[in-house]
Amino acid sequence: MKKLINDPNLVITEMLDGFVAAHSSSVKRVKNTTVVARKNAPVSGKVGIVSGGGSGHEPAHAGYVGEGMLDAAVSGEVFTSPTPDQVFEAIKAVDSGKGVLLVIKNYTGDVMNFEMAAELAEAEGIQVDQVVVNDDVAVEDSSFTTGRRGVAGTVFVHKLAGAMAETGASLEEVKQTAEKVVQHVRTMGVALSPCIMPSSGEESFELGDKEIEMGIGIHGEPGIEKKPLVFADEITSEMVERILPELELNENDEVAVMVNGMGATPEMELYIVNRKVHELLVEKSVTVSHTFVGEYMTSLEMAGCSITVLKVDDQLKELLDAPSQAPAFRI
């Protein structure tokens, strides 16, 4: 294992220290927790939005804390859900009296722990609602999930629910926006290499020298199949062809695209993938309104990428264009 770390047991707290040091003008650490919140939280008159999950997906989730996106993010250990008490701390830190929306990626541990936190908060009189993101079209169930997994599409939920909350919308309205995004966003991923767990130094899974894993999850859990590495255009086509039927797109529909690096993939390759994604969409007379290429939802140093397509309408486009001051998603 080669990592720029100190004690493997301290990677989360040291990462959060470094994160808050870098962005101290806009975020704070909630004392004695792994919660990063907006410096001015709770924001008066605004629904609070809390997300989070296991660490190792940076810039998710703390990178999305800021005006226009999340109010707080909770970090668990690497690839491990945060505990209910940590999520509860985040809820308390951001509730201005207008209620709090939890954005949960669909993993069994996350859903259970966030729901327990919601119960704790409701017992203290805080209004809490939730949305579960399940954008991954690769598999129906997985080692860590009942139903589809929540992956990079979650970033669009953060952005659009976040923008809606800034308008002063009610908890119900913010939730409706988040649900609308969940209904219209689909993702598929591919891995070219595993990642390495800081705690054990072990590779998360095995791949042959010329092998890729289609439909990989963001914790290295299995996808659809291992197969030989082929040209980028062929891989991209297979991924897009699995995503598009799910969205029931018609000619002249509009979409936003995210080509997300899993951690170790050069940006050069992500743009080569994006070129083909655009070509395929143009062929189908689908218009791309927004494109995001970069690292948004990673798996430590896994090589590979995911492609996310969000079907947009005028409301969603407007919310995408709204300002965001989150360190990892500035608009």
Add this chain to the structure above:
Amino acid sequence: MKKLINDPNLVITEMLDGFVAAHSSSVKRVKNTTVVARKNAPVSGKVGIVSGGGSGHEPAHAGYVGEGMLDAAVSGEVFTSPTPDQVFEAIKAVDSGKGVLLVIKNYTGDVMNFEMAAELAEAEGIQVDQVVVNDDVAVEDSSFTTGRRGVAGTVFVHKLAGAMAETGASLEEVKQTAEKVVQHVRTMGVALSPCIMPSSGEESFELGDKEIEMGIGIHGEPGIEKKPLVFADEITSEMVERILPELELNENDEVAVMVNGMGATPEMELYIVNRKVHELLVEKSVTVSHTFVGEYMTSLEMAGCSITVLKVDDQLKELLDAPSQAPAFRI
């Protein structure tokens, strides 16, 4: 070699196609070139700023094209300077009559080719000046350089010269700002793994299983020494201790910090490094005004990072805070 590419000979042109497709509202490709320019170039009444270099450093350099930063970026083949005629095309594309500043990283090939392009442009009556960035404190000469290499500090030159140019400043004033940044910016890098050239599929250099290369360049060219991997704090301290004496910092001086990932390093690790950088600066009573953590000047999928420190005054801080619409550096 595992890469998401098609024909290795087409990686640059396909990457640029994908880049322009993603950012078509703000950039354009200058026809039949590897030049990416602002869509509205040349910008009337403004000095043009052109940078570029070998590919493989993404998001450098095209990611820095946009309002508030560069007017155009020229891409060479991987780790290879762009040819004079390509640089010349960039100069012509951005000259509004107010002159063009070339920002060159100090590599022998780049300096030679950009200077030849300047001569071609001057012969056509375009006023051109240049600044050579040499921020790398690791080695005095290298396989590709006479004098110190230009590395991640170049991004600060883009940002600050770019912001100055937006004020309507003259070519001389924009050059003075760029020179001021060059004088006050220093960088050092470390590699944990090599990168892989798309053309050959070969690793750029060799490192043992528990070995790192201190003072690495951004093309895998040798640094100061190979040594055993130790804790992140120790590596960070060694890098910072080599940088700081160069800046002759006094108590209460202010600096901007960039912790730059080389390509495959998880953001988690970059923030762990940033934590220690801040700790070391606080110990010396130096104030950090701005911090940037992420991938700014990469070497394909090399693992490792560089640390850049820029000594700032009120003018440079104001220029850092100025808006930027460049895809890879939004403020």
